[in-house]
Amino acid sequence: xxxxxxxxxxxxxxxxWALCTTCAFAETNIEFIQWWEPEMPAGALRGIxxxxxxxxxxxxxxxVSGPYSSTxxxxxxxxxxxxxxxxxxxxxxxxxxxxxxxxxxxMDSLMADAKYDQSQIAxxxxxxxxxxxxxxxxxxxxxxxNLDMAKAAGIETMPTTRxxxxxxxxxMTNADKNEYGWVxxxxxxxxxxxxxxxxxxxxxxxxxxxxxxxxxxxxxAVVGTLEYIKALQDDGVISPGxxxxxxxxxxxxxxxxxxxxxxxxxxxxxxxxxxNAKLNFGISALPAVDGYTGKRGLPxxxxxxxxxxSSEHKAEAWKLVEYLMSPEVNGRLVSIANAFPGNVNAKPxxxxxxxxxxxxxxxxxxxTLANEFVGLPVAEDLMRDMNxxxxxxxxxxxTAKEAAANTQKQWLVEFAK
Amino acid sequence: MNSAxxxxxxxxxxxxxxxxxxxxxRKQGMLSYKTKKRLxxxxxxxxxxxxxxxxxxxxxITVFRYSLMDGAIMKKNAVFVGLQNYVTIFSDPVFWQSxxxxxxxxxxxxxxxxxxxxxxxxxxxxxxxxxxxxxxLRVLYILPWLFTAVIIAIIWRLLLDPNGVINSILxxxxxxxxxxxxxxxxxxxxxxxxxxxxxxxYPLYMVSLLAGLQGIPKELYEAAGIxxxxxxxxxxxxxxxxxxxxxxxxxxxxxxxxxxxxxxVWMTTGGGPIHATEVLSTxxxxxxxxxxxxxxxxxxxxxxxxxxxxxxxxxxxHQKAR
Numbered sequence: 186x187x188x189x190x191x192x193x194x195x196x197x198x199x200x201x202w203a204l205c206t207t208c209a210f211a212e213t214n215i216e217f218i219q220w221w222e223p224e225m226p227a228g229a230l231r232g233i234x235x236x237x238x239x240x241x242x243x244x245x246x247x248x249v250s251g252p253y254s255s256t257x258x259x260x261x262x263x264x265x266x267x268x269x270x271x272x273x274x275x276x277x278x279x280x281x282x283x284x285x286x287x288x289x290x291x292m293d294s295l296m297a298d299a300k301y302d303q304s305q306i307a308x309x310x311x312x313x314x315x316x317x318x319x320x321x322x323x324x325x326x327x328x329x330x331n332l333d334m335a336k337a338a339g340i341e342t343m344p345t346t347r348x349x350x351x352x353x354x355x356x357m358t359n360a361d362k363n364e365y366g367w368v369x370x371x372x373x374x375x376x377x378x379x380x381x382x383x384x385x386x387x388x389x390x391x392x393x394x395x396x397x398x399x400x401x402x403x404x405x406a407v408v409g410t411l412e413y414i415k416a417l418q419d420d421g422v423i424s425p426g427x428x429x430x431x432x433x434x435x436x437x438x439x440x441x442x443x444x445x446x447x448x449x450x451x452x453x454x455x456x457x458x459x460x461n462a463k464l465n466f467g468i469s470a471l472p473a474v475d476g477y478t479g480k481r482g483l484p485x486x487x488x489x490x491x492x493x494x495s496s497e498h499k500a501e502a503w504k505l506v507e508y509l510m511s512p513e514v515n516g517r518l519v520s521i522a523n524a525f526p527g528n529v530n531a532k533p534x535x536x537x538x539x540x541x542x543x544x545x546x547x548x549x550x551x552x553t554l555a556n557e558f559v560g561l562p563v564a565e566d567l568m569r570d571m572n573x574x575x576x577x578x579x580x581x582x583x584t585a586k587e588a589a590a591n592t593q594k595q596w597l598v599e600f601a602k
Numbered sequence: 603m604n605s606a607x608x609x610x611x612x613x614x615x616x617x618x619x620x621x622x623x624x625x626x627x628r629k630q631g632m633l634s635y636k637t638k639k640r641l642x643x644x645x646x647x648x649x650x651x652x653x654x655x656x657x658x659x660x661x662x663i664t665v666f667r668y669s670l671m672d673g674a675i676m677k678k679n680a681v682f683v684g685l686q687n688y689v690t691i692f693s694d695p696v697f698w699q700s701x702x703x704x705x706x707x708x709x710x711x712x713x714x715x716x717x718x719x720x721x722x723x724x725x726x727x728x729x730x731x732x733x734x735x736x737x738x739l740r741v742l743y744i745l746p747w748l749f750t751a752v753i754i755a756i757i758w759r760l761l762l763d764p765n766g767v768i769n770s771i772l773x774x775x776x777x778x779x780x781x782x783x784x785x786x787x788x789x790x791x792x793x794x795x796x797x798x799x800x801x802x803x804y805p806l807y808m809v810s811l812l813a814g815l816q817g818i819p820k821e822l823y824e825a826a827g828i829x830x831x832x833x834x835x836x837x838x839x840x841x842x843x844x845x846x847x848x849x850x851x852x853x854x855x856x857x858x859x860x861x862x863x864x865x866x867v868w869m870t871t872g873g874g875p876i877h878a879t880e881v882l883s884t885x886x887x888x889x890x891x892x893x894x895x896x897x898x899x900x901x902x903x904x905x906x907x908x909x910x911x912x913x914x915x916x917x918x919x920h921q922k923a924r
Contacts (some may be wrong), residue, residue, distance in 0.1 A: 258891065261891070261894070265675040265676065282676075282894055286676055286677075286678075287678065363765050372871075372872055372874065373871070373872035373873055373874035373875075374868060374869070374872035375872075425764035425765075425781055425783055425786070426763060426764045426783050426785070426786040428783070428785075428786040428787075428791075428874055428875030428876075429759070429785035429786040429791075429870070429871060429874070429875070430786070443765070563892070563893055563894060565892050566888075566892045566893045566894075569888070573874070573876055573877070576874065576875050576876050577876055580788060580875070580876065582876075
């Protein structure tokens, strides 16, 4: 009897163990590396992941979060060692290198298997014809204008053309009072100033720095933009210290009322309000060349998403990507992040956001997203090369034409690799 | 100690029968007693050697290996290319500019660290200053040493901003009549950066030299005074020779450390404007984490290692001589 009882207990234990093991095996854990969690309100991204887990029993998501730069380094190292997380938060500037390294997977087959409607995606970033990244949330860069400074300078309307912008910047400048019309950050640590504050002028006028996927920096639009910016410097309307100025310095000067206008991310609206609640400012699309009537290119930075090629759970990873890109979840995520959606059907709720977001959304809808650095090889290095050449131009060592030609030479070398 | 020896020799009570004769115990085991005895020192240093190999030697060898490969880390099938990466960086004019600027930055920093550190140490050692004031000065002078590189970079970025305090003072005193762009001008950036580094690093010298000054026997000065030596002569013939071993030691160490300074340079100028403050550490960093050229970055890192090791050689020689 005792033996029977013992055997029965053993059988039950074995059954429970087998059941637990089956459950454990049935559960798939995927990692999601990104830099977004620290930039969102506490628990916001985790909340979305919890909802995903509830909707997809058997998949657990582990968030691997950190600041932007350390996340980038982690991704580079993970890509090299084959230990990259299943789902990867991507910046357009990294995509080409990671793709060439074979670190991020093409999502074409996953989309085909899932019969995914690609038309709902605002932009699909491709490298060598393979879809490797979806911009999940986009942060548009309009021109921020200090309305009080503008009013004091006698400026009634937001500048819409380059001529109007230059005139407004000139009027707002009063060097004796440390007030300047515009601020341009060209520090070399993060050469993003080239993308956001220099080349954005080219894209705003519908022009391009590429031709057939190759550098085309000696074209009239690029050289003209460099000449325009140099003219602003010669007029003394740019806040001094350009070569050592970082993006945060730019925002700081605007917050303190030392500059009248800046090109900046919408993501900074809340920050500006927090730092100086009394600052009266507005936004407008980046001015275009005089006479331009086409759609305005809107420079943007994005939170991109992709899947690691070394992932053993690509199907589950795709489910998470699909979930985050769905209209409802995408709308919810961008509403929290104060960004614009990656899904064209998503409807962000700006009712609780700053009124400027609604205005920005109109600018977003009337223009087109433009950032030609997305998907380029060693994009950050390209920006740095150009940054150095633009600095030489500002330093009087070369003309705008020479700066463009020298950058072109360096870029061609990078593109040929 | 004895217990450890016993274990290593295999003679611990727990391992052998207590009653067994010693000669029999020695014969037991695979190794002879002599061999075991010879192995003892190696076993003592084994943990340290293992850690050194794991944390220092292995990364160094790996970096050296990378420097001989094409597309290390980034290519799955990186191939051996010999010294090609070294040829590439040696033919880059920015590399040589970085070498020159690294040497300027390092030599100026070491020289001024020494001069300022020695001056402050002498000031804090003198009996002519009120003890309370001396204590306050001691705290004030050591402050830069307590700040991290990030704080130092922020402080000097703010102070040397075109609209910063330094410019305001200089303009108010009519020394300059325009806003100097200290970190943003190719003419001033390297000097401004070196200045910030000098400010951040002199307290090491000050503390070390102060300790050295306090250790100089007073009798030497008394004897020199009796012989008619003046203050300058006492300084030249007693103070400096007495401090020389400390000066050489910290100067050599400072030279090695300063040559590798990265955070301060990166956070103030990032190697710019243009390449005006490019030093070997920023040059290497950009190759690795901006261009993703890890092989070239490794070659550059090996060059820094060789330069540091050449100074280390003198340091070790000096230490042996002492």
